[in-house]
Amino acid sequence: MSTAHTEAKAEILARIRGALHDAPAPAPAARTYRRTSGRAGAEVIEMLEDRLVDYKAGVHRETPESLPGRIAELLGASARYVVPAGIDTAWLPEETAARRAIADPNDARTPSALGVRELNAVDAVVTSSTVSCAETGTIFLTGRPDEGRRAISLVPDHHICIVPLETVVELIPEALARIEPTAPVTMISGPSATSDIELERVEGVHGPRRLDVILLG
Numbered sequence: 001m002s003t004a005h006t007e008a009k010a011e012i013l014a015r016i017r018g019a020l021h022d023a024p025a026p027a028p029a030a031r032t033y034r035r036t037s038g039r040a041g042a043e044v045i046e047m048l049e050d051r052l053v054d055y056k057a058g059v060h061r062e063t064p065e066s067l068p069g070r071i072a073e074l075l076g077a078s079a080r081y082v083v084p085a086g087i088d089t090a091w092l093p094e095e096t097a098a099r100r101a102i103a104d105p106n107d108a109r110t111p112s113a114l115g116v117r118e119l120n121a122v123d124a125v126v127t128s129s130t131v132s133c134a135e136t137g138t139i140f141l142t143g144r145p146d147e148g149r150r151a152i153s154l155v156p157d158h159h160i161c162i163v164p165l166e167t168v169v170e171l172i173p174e175a176l177a178r179i180e181p182t183a184p185v186t187m188i189s190g191p192s193a194t195s196d197i198e199l200e201r202v203e204g205v206h207g208p209r210r211l212d213v214i215l216l217g
Helices: 003-022 041-054 067-075 116-121 150-154 172-176
Strands: 058-062 079-084 099-104 124-127 131-133 138-141 158-164 186-188 193-195 201-203 210-216
Touching (some): 138 172, 150 186
Parallel strands (some): 058 210, 079 124, 124 158
């Protein structure tokens, strides 16, 4: 390497260091947003329901006793549907010759894990959820055993998502406080939808075309 090249490199680095040294310290961010909700629990649940309906999701309120019947109704008489291996089987309807649940392990490296083509061939997926933010109408999945890996909630055309009432909060800071920082987060706000160049709404391009949310409690 020539002396001139070395000197030029040293000069460039010196200028960069000088520019960084002269830069002002970043201004402190004003964190004036709300971090905790002051609303009653019932009001927060109603807010979430309102947002989800506005996003064109189906919303259903069920108890543990009525849950299997509602899922059976949403699936229809004939359905092959995916469930994460850790889901509570008491939530699921009885299997019939035409309606069958397929358990998927929460690890794509497992030989029994369903591939994209297999997931695309099923009729629906049923999962639980970690937390839901009422203010934005957003449901958070974090790959827990009863939620499964991300692919099973994105590839099938119909997602039936169970939201226990005790997991509903009003604000994003409250929701994030319930999530492990290293968890793989999938955020769902209604069925998958996008717009073409003429602003025509197209559903099902990047995920499930149909979303049914069951508020459980």
